[in-house]
Amino acid sequence: MTETNTKPETTENHADKIWEFFCSLKLTVIILLLLSVLSIIGTVLQQNAPAAEYIKEYGQANYELFVNLQFIDMYHSWWFIGLLGLFSVNLICCSIKNFPRVWKFVREPVLIASPGVLKNSANRLEATSKEDKQQLADRLAVLLKKEFGTPQRSEKDGKLYLFAQKGIYSRFGAYATHLSILIIMAGAIIGNIWGYKAYVNIVEGTSTSQVWSRGGQVPIDLGFTVRCDDFDVSYYPNSRRPKDYNSDLVVLENGQEILRKRIEVNDPLTYKGITFYQSSYGSAGNAFFQIKITENATGKVMNIKAGQGQHIKLPGGYAFSVSDFTATGRFGPAARIHVNTPDGRHGTPFMVLKNFPDFDVKRGGKFSFSLIDYNEPQFTGLQVAKDPGVEIVWVGCLLMIFGSLTAFFFSHRRIWVCLEDAGGKTKIQVAANAHRNQPGFSLTFDDLKLKLEATIENKSSKKEG
Amino acid sequence: MDSGTLFNVTTIAYFAAMVLFFAYIASKSNTVAFVATLTAFVGFLINTAALGMRWYESYQILGQDGRAPLTNLYESVVFFAWTIVLIYLLIDLKYKQRAVGAFVMPFALFSMLGAQMWLNAGIDPLVPALQSNWLTYHVITCFLGYAAFAVACGVSIMYLLKIGKEEKYQGDEPMAGILGLFPSCRVLDDMNYRAIMIGFPLLTLGIVTGAAWANYAWGTYWSWDPKETWSLIVWFLYAAFIHARFTRGWAGRRTAWLSIFGFAATIFCYMGVNLVLSGLHSYGGG
Ligand code: HEM
Numbered sequence: 001m002t003e004t005n006t007k008p009e010t011t012e013n014h015a016d017k018i019w020e021f022f023c024s025l026k027l028t029v030i031i032l033l034l035l036s037v038l039s040i041i042g043t044v045l046q047q048n049a050p051a052a053e054y055i056k057e058y059g060q061a062n063y064e065l066f067v068n069l070q071f072i073d074m075y076h077s078w079w080f081i082g083l084l085g086l087f088s089v090n091l092i093c094c095s096i097k098n099f100p101r102v103w104k105f106v107r108e109p110v111l112i113a114s115p116g117v118l119k120n121s122a123n124r125l126e127a128t129s130k131e132d133k134q135q136l137a138d139r140l141a142v143l144l145k146k147e148f149g150t151p152q153r154s155e156k157d158g159k160l161y162l163f164a165q166k167g168i169y170s171r172f173g174a175y176a177t178h179l180s181i182l183i184i185m186a187g188a189i190i191g192n193i194w195g196y197k198a199y200v201n202i203v204e205g206t207s208t209s210q211v212w213s214r215g216g217q218v219p220i221d222l223g224f225t226v227r228c229d230d231f232d233v234s235y236y237p238n239s240r241r242p243k244d245y246n247s248d249l250v251v252l253e254n255g256q257e258i259l260r261k262r263i264e265v266n267d268p269l270t271y272k273g274i275t276f277y278q279s280s281y282g283s284a285g286n287a288f289f290q291i292k293i294t295e296n297a298t299g300k301v302m303n304i305k306a307g308q309g310q311h312i313k314l315p316g317g318y319a320f321s322v323s324d325f326t327a328t329g330r331f332g333p334a335a336r337i338h339v340n341t342p343d344g345r346h347g348t349p350f351m352v353l354k355n356f357p358d359f360d361v362k363r364g365g366k367f368s369f370s371l372i373d374y375n376e377p378q379f380t381g382l383q384v385a386k387d388p389g390v391e392i393v394w395v396g397c398l399l400m401i402f403g404s405l406t407a408f409f410f411s412h413r414r415i416w417v418c419l420e421d422a423g424g425k426t427k428i429q430v431a432a433n434a435h436r437n438q439p440g441f442s443l444t445f446d447d448l449k450l451k452l453e454a455t456i457e458n459k460s461s462k463k464e465g
Numbered sequence: 466m467d468s469g470t471l472f473n474v475t476t477i478a479y480f481a482a483m484v485l486f487f488a489y490i491a492s493k494s495n496t497v498a499f500v501a502t503l504t505a506f507v508g509f510l511i512n513t514a515a516l517g518m519r520w521y522e523s524y525q526i527l528g529q530d531g532r533a534p535l536t537n538l539y540e541s542v543v544f545f546a547w548t549i550v551l552i553y554l555l556i557d558l559k560y561k562q563r564a565v566g567a568f569v570m571p572f573a574l575f576s577m578l579g580a581q582m583w584l585n586a587g588i589d590p591l592v593p594a595l596q597s598n599w600l601t602y603h604v605i606t607c608f609l610g611y612a613a614f615a616v617a618c619g620v621s622i623m624y625l626l627k628i629g630k631e632e633k634y635q636g637d638e639p640m641a642g643i644l645g646l647f648p649s650c651r652v653l654d655d656m657n658y659r660a661i662m663i664g665f666p667l668l669t670l671g672i673v674t675g676a677a678w679a680n681y682a683w684g685t686y687w688s689w690d691p692k693e694t695w696s697l698i699v700w701f702l703y704a705a706f707i708h709a710r711f712t713r714g715w716a717g718r719r720t721a722w723l724s725i726f727g728f729a730a731t732i733f734c735y736m737g738v739n740l741v742l743s744g745l746h747s748y749g750g751g
Contacts, residue, residue: 032705265593385684
């Protein structure tokens with residue numbers, strides 16, 4: 001061979017080798033195992049924590065190593081994404097290589113069984129009959145139609161063939177599963193590029209048209225306004241465990257009310273592709289109290305509105321202040337109050353309970369207090385997400401589930417019948433196979449065999465059974 | 466009778482079934498094998514009743530806030546035992562290979578024992594994040610998947626115990642000794658694959674329902690938290706298993722090992738992450 005001849009051949013060989021490499025199932029197994037092992041890193045090493053935490057835990061040198069290896073945000077590192085990319089390439093190449101073979105089953109079904117298949121198939125039947133080929137074929141076709149699907153007839157070299165099949169779609173199960181992986185990845189990429197995750201805290205009664213992206217300091221404009229009319233949290237009886245928390249949200253555009261919904265955990269509000277999730281809550285500034293004060297000497301009653309920490313004058317130069325408050329004390333809402341004497345000295349603080357209005361009378365001070373009502377402004381903490389890829393991800397997930405179920409639990413089953421004249425009689429050969437679950441198919445075929453025999457003898461199979 | 470008592474009886478029944486399966490391997494008596502399977506079945510029924518009773522009790526204790534018993538670590542572990550025996554009995558129905566019981570029942574027994582010795586059996590009301598139907602779908606699918614992997618792991622251990630001997634063994638007589646009672650390696654390999662074929666779509670569903678729930682509760686279907694990542698690791702391992710079977714040189718011993726590693730990772734995903742690592746799923750710690 002000359003120089004010029006060998007060169008193209010070796011490059012072709014190289015291309016072939018590269019192609020084979022990307023198609024190989026061994027590569028798949030290795031990538032899957034690598035992905036498993038590498039993913040562990042991110043579960044052991046906390047991700048995206050502040051630098052100081054790593055330095056404290058592992059030291060400066062190790063921290064720098066982690067940064068260089070991109071361990072701190074490993075699921076977005078070039079090597080992890082690269083591995084996922086290689087995985088996709090592997091998947092695509094493998095599908096391109098194998099799909100035509102599967103497609104051929106649909107486009108060019110093997111209508112005529114080879115003598116080898118008829119002789120050696122694990123599921124086969126041989127019989128002879130005095131009847132004519134055509135007549136037999138007609139009867140067998142009826143049976144096959146019932147058991148397998150409409151048979152196709154063909155003739156070759158004086159032999160008459162029937163072919164029927166069932167479940168050919170199951171050949172596509174694996175491909176649907178593989179396609180679903182690519183769809184899910186596409187959905188995730190779309191969500192990452194055109195979506196965002198953010199949060200916002202809205203104080204009851206106020207509104208906002210901006211949210212803050214997680215991590216970033218830049219506000220994102222919603223393009224509309226969200227107002228929180230009310231926030232509520234309810235607790236389980238005799239417990240501090242929150243049972244529910246919910247916010248009355250209103251969506252406004254140009255001052256017009258568009259949408260109103262009471263959201264709670266596990267029940268968000270969506271508007272224009274942006275979803276608001278109830279996620280947290282907290283106190284927004286000082287509480288206000290409605291307090292009833294009785295001057296014990298005179299029996300005079302005063303109703304006073306007091307803000308937390310505010311000093312409020314009482315008759316005779318005294319003053320009081322609510323220094324602390326909890327809505328979820330052991331005995332229900334409780335305020336801590338102290339009374340200042342006319343010379344300005346702090347009195348001993350005491351508790352006033354909303355659920356026990358007469359409780360403070362027993363203290364026997366100059367004044368008795370009861371807490372009539374309170375108003376504690378709160379903010380609702382909302383997670384805000386925009387994810388234009390999420391529907392694509394769900395489509396991928398559904399496809400994956402149906403695809404893998406089809407791949408695992410259904411099979412492509414085929415049956416061939418060959419009828420030929422043999423010395424005034426008709427020789428009948430039947431062969432059948434399934435592309436998976438052969439043991440299960442053998443049992444089905446044993447049943448079918450009885451029916452086939454009965455049909456050939458033109459008897460009802462029921463009498464046989 | 467309260468659910469605690471019923472769970473105790475379940476544990477005793479699973480213990481008895483396991484001992485009987487061992488006795489079968491020692492005695493090779495088919496009667497013993499039958500009694501062992503029957504005991505496992507009765508244990509399964511009692512386990513079912515206990516779960517039902519606990520469900521009922523949750524309504525008695527919490528009133529309208531009662532819920533299916535699938536919400537904390539204790540409940541998930543006793544449910545895990547239930548799913549293991551369920552999948553085992555289903556596979557037994559098909560294969561009738563009684564020796565497998567000796568390698569699967571211990572998983573169910575250890576789950577029950579672990580739950581009763583170490584875990585808090587209190588019935589507490591649910592925090593808002595857990596009040597979702599997705600929780601139920603998520604837990605049921607995950608644990609049915611895990612249980613199938615437990616069966617696959619048991620079968621793989623049998624495979625590895627037997628394959629060395631079977632390769633050396635010559636002759637037409639069935640193998641003598643304990644290993645002779647084991648199904649042939651071809652059957653064990655097939656059972657392993659079947660169990661994973663059941664488990665893999667279930668795990669997929671478990672991950673998908675979990676993602677759907679997360680998306681519904683806080684707007685991110687995937688956040689790479691340790692539990693999520695470990696479930697993906699498990700999923701990768703079993704995907705590797707499925708494909709390794711198509712590759713000559715990987716089928717057989719290596720796939721059996723993959724099945725065992727897969728189950729070890731499953732258990733870590735389930736327990737280890739809660740005990741060792743931290744993350745969103747720390748609810749199970751209670
Ligand atoms: C985690 C990702 C993957 C999943 C969940 C998956 C799922 C599946 C399933 C369910 C089957 C059917 C198994 C059976 O028939 O027993 C299958 C078969 C197959 N997979 Fe994958 N697969 C994945 C990745 C890949 C990749 C990356 C390749 C690339 C080379 C690949 C190549 C194949 C091949 C060649 C088959 C056999 C197809 C056939 O029977 O015609 N898989 N896969």
